[in-house]
Amino acid sequence: MDTPQRGQQHAGTALSRVEDSPVFSYISSLSPIKPVKSVHITHALPLNFSSPPSVFASPHVNTQKERKIPIRYPVLDSSAPDFSSEDGDDKSLSYVMPNLLKLSECAIDEKANCRTKCLLNEANVDPPEECQKLTSHLSRSLEYDCGSPNHNTAPCYGSQNKVDLKRVRVSLVDFACDVQEAVESSANDIEGEDIRCQVHSKEEVSSCDWENLITDGSVNLFVFDPSTESEACEERCQKVRGQDANYSTSYSLRISEDSIGDPQRSHPAGALATCLKSTALDVSGDYGQQVFSQNNSEHTPQVPPTCQQNNQEISDQFEKMDDEVGDHDLFDYETDYQHQRGFRRRCLVFEVAGSHVVGDSKDSSSASFSISFKHISGDKQQTSSKPSSGPRQHALPSIGLHLNSLATSSKVRIATEDNLPSGRKLLSLPCSTGAISSLVTLQKTSRGSSVAEEDLCPGNDPQELTEMRNYLQSPAISGEELDLNSPKKKKCKLENGGEHGSCRRCNCKKSKCLKLYCECFAAGVYCVGPCACEGCLNKPIHEDIVLATRKQIESRNPLAFAPKVIRASAPATGIGEDINKTPASARHKRGCNCKKSGCLKKYCECYQGGVGCSASCRCEGCKNTFGRREGVLPMVSEENEPKEEQHVDPCGDDGVEFPHEADCLHDNDSPVTPSFQISRPPLRPPFSFSEKPPRSSVASIGSSPLLSACHKLQKSGLAKSKLEKHLQTAPEDETPKILREMPSPLNAVKTASPSRKRVSPPQHEIGSSPSQKGGRRLILRSIPSFPALTGVSSNDPPETAL
DNA sequence: GAGTTTGAAACT
DNA sequence: CAGTTTCAAACTC
Numbered sequence: 112m113d114t115p116q117r118g119q120q121h122a123g124t125a126l127s128r129v130e131d132s133p134v135f136s137y138i139s140s141l142s143p144i145k146p147v148k149s150v151h152i153t154h155a156l157p158l159n160f161s162s163p164p165s166v167f168a169s170p171h172v173n174t175q176k177e178r179k180i181p182i183r184y185p186v187l188d189s190s191a192p193d194f195s196s197e198d199g200d201d202k203s204l205s206y207v208m209p210n211l212l213k214l215s216e217c218a219i220d221e222k223a224n225c226r227t228k229c230l231l232n233e234a235n236v237d238p239p240e241e242c243q244k245l246t247s248h249l250s251r252s253l254e255y256d257c258g259s260p261n262h263n264t265a266p267c268y269g270s271q272n273k274v275d276l277k278r279v280r281v282s283l284v285d286f287a288c289d290v291q292e293a294v295e296s297s298a299n300d301i302e303g304e305d306i307r308c309q310v311h312s313k314e315e316v317s318s319c320d321w322e323n324l325i326t327d328g329s330v331n332l333f334v335f336d337p338s339t340e341s342e343a344c345e346e347r348c349q350k351v352r353g354q355d356a357n358y359s360t361s362y363s364l365r366i367s368e369d370s371i372g373d374p375q376r377s378h379p380a381g382a383l384a385t386c387l388k389s390t391a392l393d394v395s396g397d398y399g400q401q402v403f404s405q406n407n408s409e410h411t412p413q414v415p416p417t418c419q420q421n422n423q424e425i426s427d428q429f430e431k432m433d434d435e436v437g438d439h440d441l442f443d444y445e446t447d448y449q450h451q452r453g454f455r456r457r458c459l460v461f462e463v464a465g466s467h468v469v470g471d472s473k474d475s476s477s478a479s480f481s482i483s484f485k486h487i488s489g490d491k492q493q494t495s496s497k498p499s500s501g502p503r504q505h506a507l508p509s510i511g512l513h514l515n516s517l518a519t520s521s522k523v524r525i526a527t528e529d530n531l532p533s534g535r536k537l538l539s540l541p542c543s544t545g546a547i548s549s550l551v552t553l554q555k556t557s558r559g560s561s562v563a564e565e566d567l568c569p570g571n572d573p574q575e576l577t578e579m580r581n582y583l584q585s586p587a588i589s590g591e592e593l594d595l596n597s598p599k600k601k602k603c604k605l606e607n608g609g610e611h612g613s614c615r616r617c618n619c620k621k622s623k624c625l626k627l628y629c630e631c632f633a634a635g636v637y638c639v640g641p642c643a644c645e646g647c648l649n650k651p652i653h654e655d656i657v658l659a660t661r662k663q664i665e666s667r668n669p670l671a672f673a674p675k676v677i678r679a680s681a682p683a684t685g686i687g688e689d690i691n692k693t694p695a696s697a698r699h700k701r702g703c704n705c706k707k708s709g710c711l712k713k714y715c716e717c718y719q720g721g722v723g724c725s726a727s728c729r730c731e732g733c734k735n736t737f738g739r740r741e742g743v744l745p746m747v748s749e750e751n752e753p754k755e756e757q758h759v760d761p762c763g764d765d766g767v768e769f770p771h772e773a774d775c776l777h778d779n780d781s782p783v784t785p786s787f788q789i790s791r792p793p794l795r796p797p798f799s800f801s802e803k804p805p806r807s808s809v810a811s812i813g814s815s816p817l818l819s820a821c822h823k824l825q826k827s828g829l830a831k832s833k834l835e836k837h838l839q840t841a842p843e844d845e846t847p848k849i850l851r852e853m854p855s856p857l858n859a860v861k862t863a864s865p866s867r868k869r870v871s872p873p874q875h876e877i878g879s880s881p882s883q884k885g886g887r888r889l890i891l892r893s894i895p896s897f898p899a900l901t902g903v904s905s906n907d908p909p910e911t912a913l
Numbered sequence: 914g915a916g917t918t919t920g921a922a923a924c925t
Numbered sequence: 926c927a928g929t930t931t932c933a934a935a936c937t938c
Contacts (some may be wrong), residue, residue, distance in 0.1 A: 619933065627922055628932045667923090704920065713935055714919045 616642040624649035625660045627671060632657070635672055675700050676720035702727030710735035 617638060619629045624647040627633045631642060631649055637657070638649045648656050664671045677700050699717040702725055708714040710724050710733045717724045723738015724730055733739045 617933080622922095622932065626932080628934090630934080633922095671922095701921095706920075708919065708935095712919080714921090716921075719935090 617644050618642070619644040619647065621645075623647060625657065627664065632660075633672065670700070673700065675716055676722050698722050698725040698727065700727075703730050704728070705730040705733070707731075709733065710739070 617624060617629045617631045619642075622628045622632075624632050624638050624642070624644045629638070629644070629649060631638045631644075637651055638644055638647045648660075650657075661672065677698055699720055699722055703710060703715045703717045705715045705728075708718075710718050710728075710730050713719040715724075715730070715735065717728060717730075718735050718737065721737060724733045724735045725738075
């Protein structure tokens with residue numbers, strides 16, 4: 112197995128920007144928890160529990176490998192009544208506490224004896240391995256037993272799990288705290304190690320969200336250095352299990368060993384997960400151990416049948432995982448798929464350096480990575496967080512994102528979006544093809560539901576909806592991509608149930624789905640069951656590889672995962688000129704290079720994306736119905752282009768809402784540019800889409816001129832960060848109105864257009880409205896660098912197409 | 914479904 | 926940066 116970039120991956124998992132994370136905020140805000148101390152931690156080892164599990168799946172996870180972060184270590188008062196769950200699961204605590212204490216003691220003892228010191232030191236040397244194991248296993252264990260909808264096989268499953276998990280959680284919390292103390296006591300032995308213990312005692316596990324709780328809860332519970340924790344954990348496991356055959360311990364060790372070289376297992380969570388499992392088992396009266404050993408079918412008095420079932424399932428999952436080791440290629444994803452898609456696919460991880468945004472978090476149903484926790488402290492249940500929804504989300508510069516299945520359903524979102532604290536809906540359309548496709552789906556599935564449409568386009572005015580509708584009618588969109596009735600689509604429908612939106616699937620044979628050749632990979636989604644790829648590594652189990660690969664690709668081209676089609680189409684709300692803008696007013700970011708297809712086939716990315724060719728295109732004989740790039744605008748002076756281009760507010764279409772690039776994305780749900788997340792509120796899902804609605808039906812798009820600007824900067828050698836800064840700081844109003852009106856596509860476009868010449872916008876030819884034409888011209892002038900915008904015309908694909 | 918065409922991505 | 930190769934989707938039969 113190639114694990115070339117393991118190092119990177121580790122770095123990627125590094126805990127970063129903890130203070131920025133919603134979880135951190137949340138924890139900090141918990142009144143019941145006393146911040147006992149503040150510790151500066153340098154975490155060389157990235158076990159990041161503070162970030163959503165999705166992080167693991169995200170190719171881009173963090174950029175900051177090491178950071179000193181003041182961390183609060185809340186002390187969990189185990190005896191505190193608050194800790195009990197609202198539904199009276201307190202008993203579980205009493206049940207668990209003794210074990211927990213025991214475990215904690217063990218851990219401490221171990222630490223005190225400096226038995227872990229060596230391990231810790233080693234961890235410093237090569238932390239990633241352990242850390243990753245821990246992380247991955249933890250997350251996995253959690254995932255597996257936590258129940259995504261798919262997981263719930265028994266009615267009471269959830270509730271039972273809740274209890275068990277809570278126990279685990281508690282134990283972990285204590286454990287983490289204890290370890291932390293131990294570590295501190297032996298600080299000398301643990302150089303550079305930090306343990307973070309964040310405990311939120313007030314969290315409540317809702318019966319429905321326990322999954323999230325764990326996943327996310329784990330995040331909340333503690334952030335600790337894997338190097339320390341993993342070791343300690345294992346030790347603890349051993350000790351606890353003591354003479355009992357050490358099954359768990361051996362298992363964990365085995366996993367750890369196996370994990371080496373196994374990307375899937377390379378998460379720090381692995382060991383922890385194992386430990387967690389062990390803990391859970393212990394807590395449950397060793398029932399788990401028996402279960403875990405598979406052979407056991409006996410019930411212990413303490414363990415309710417449901418619990419058994421749960422444990423059994425966990426056990427099975429672990430076994431399955433174990434089996435996977437060393438046989439990735441053979442791994443039958445399908446089998447796992449049922450379990451994983453519940454969470455993996457739903458997690459669109461946006462990687463925002465340091466802060467992780469769960470793109471699909473809004474999908475409450477999926478819950479997988481959304482942070483949803485309740486706490487009683489304020490007598491309020493706080494559903495927080497959905498990373499993308501909270502103001503606390505910080506977007507960091509990182510374009511990457513891995514979104515699986517945004518598609519997952521717009522429907523779901525529709526139902527859940529209103530749950531966002533912000534009150535704003537996450538899904539904003541008309542922009543991304545994916546969104547559109549979702550819309551189509553909605554339309555087809557729930558006819559006449561204008562409501563649905565509105566939900567999809569929250570905050571968007573009717574015009575946007577209209578645009579969307581029009582756009583949907585465009586050949587590329589409605590005719591092909593979105594035609595669910597076509598044989599292909601039917602197949603998709605059947606395979607995916609039509610609701611998850613993952614209609615597309617790749618068929619990669621050689622790329623292992625780790626190159627941009629792969630649509631899935633390029634779109635930032637994992638390959639899923641329907642994919643017919645061979646030797647696919649673009650799966651959650653190989654997330655570290657995926658992540659590393661993405662990083663590598665991004666290092667080459669930071670915008671590689673940005674949407675290819677940049678849409679600027681905000682409705683012309685504020686400015687009268689953009690009346691004719693349609694969702695199609697977008698351009699391919701780089702432009703196509705078609706020679707033979709005449710840009711009339713899907714070979715052409717522009718056409719495929721439903722956009723017209725632009726000046727950026729180098730196509731020959733362009734006949735793109737969405738807009739050709741033929742003309743050159745005479746009036747545009749090339750000299751001026753470069754300068755003004757940067758000043759242009761990409762988003763400017765309306766100038767109303769999109770000061771920043773990020774905002775420009777509003778309609779697109781498009782990829783996250785660095786600035787994107789930063790500047791804009793988490794309301795919008797941070798995923799990036801590809802213009803096609805890749806399998807996930809998520810389509811892409813949108814981007815902003817800034818994006819293009821970024822691209823240019825990139826080429827020009829400017830630091831990405833610089834660019835990001837620029838984007839962030841760029842005031843929306845700086846740009847003249849007129850400039851703002853300009854569709855981003857133009858700007859956005861390519862850096863490499865052969866002709867940065869004046870290109871007459873197709874629109875002219877196509878017959879866009881006069882006003883539009885005028886607007887375009889102005890735009891072109893002001894933005895010389897991106898001369899062409901044929902797109903202008905192309906902006907109206909629907910019109911032209913229709 | 915196999916083979917061909919096409920153009921993007923990757924490589925040199 | 927240009928040319929070439931590789932790749933997988935799109936297309937054709």
